[in-house]
Amino acid sequence: MYRQLSDPSVTCAAPGAAHGSGTPSSDCALCAVRGRAICAALSPQEMGALDQATTASSYAPGSTLVRAGDARQHVYTLTSGALRMVRTLADGRRQITGFVLPGDYVGLTETAHHRHDIEAIVDSRVCRTPMAQMRQLRDRYPHLERKLLQRASMELAAAQDTGLLLARLQPSERLAHFLLRLAARSTQPGASGDTVALPMSRGDIADHLGLTMETVSRTFTKLRQQQLIALPQLHLVQILDYPALRGLAGDTV
Incomplete structure (x- = not known):
């Protein structure tokens, strides 16, 4: 999952800074991602009911919100920063199954326990609503239920795409797909020159795409040399040629 990282109203700090533990309440009416989060389906009056049930907390880079096996007690909506969903394999290797970006939510499923560790990549702020x-x-607002079903369908499609990436695509195709999906969730792509934030490390990208970090770094360099992308900063990528990048990704985007 990739969403809303190049919006100027959304902060995404570089890794390394620390945050406090959090504050006891949220303010849904002033939330920078309200128009993109699940609460966008609510009227101002309905938003008040959500606000009363929600608390906001901040997490420093590397801190853990929940661990795999924890009871599923809350729904988490990310309002700034970035999170990763991590599963540890039997042999000790790490697999990142998805990235949670501003406006995304996690935790709203029918399973009793979390299946992943959820970790902060950068300074992140999360609203937490009891299940x-x-x-x-x-139950009270059917249009909220419709919004949640829509988002669940998007998450299922993203999970299926990730399975395809790991099974069939070459490294350059995987990275092209990843960048295009990230751009699609942060802007309305179509014109060359879109700049998208990459809060995750090259190691995170490698563990998500099923590659080594060295392969990810070489593939970034290859795409840059082909003038498909530019890398103005470590945590920024500029897409220079959408048609060529889509051609590389094939029919996976």
């Missing part, structure tokens, strides 16, 4: 209150809101 019981979220169920009440879903």
Whole structure:
């Protein structure tokens, strides 16, 4: 999952800084990602009900929100920063199954326990709503339920795409797909020159795409030399040639 990182209203700090533990309440009406999060389906009056049930917390880079096996008690909506969803394989290797970006939510499924560790990549702020209150809101406001179903369908499609990436595509094709998906969630792509933030490390990207970090670095260099992308900073990528990048990704985007 990749979403809303190049919006100027959304902060995405570089890795390394630290945050405090959080504050006891949220302010949904002033939230920078309100128009893109699941609460966008609510009216101002309905938003008040959500606000009363929600608390906001901040997480420093590398800190863990939940661990695999923890009871699923809350729905988490990311308002700034970036998170990674991590699964540790039997042999100790790490697999990143997805990235949570501003406006995304996690935790709203019917399973009793979390299947992944959820970790902050950069300084991140999260709104936390108890599962019981979220169920009440879903029952009370059918349009919120429709919004949640729409987002669940998008997540399923993203998971299926990731399976395809790991099974069939070459490294350059995987990275092209990843960058195009990230750009699609952060802007309305189509014109060359879109700049997209990359809060995750090259190692994170490698563990998501099923590659080594060295292969990811070489592939970034290859795409840059082909003038498909530019790398103005470590955590920024500029897409210079959308048609060529789409051609490389094939029919996976």
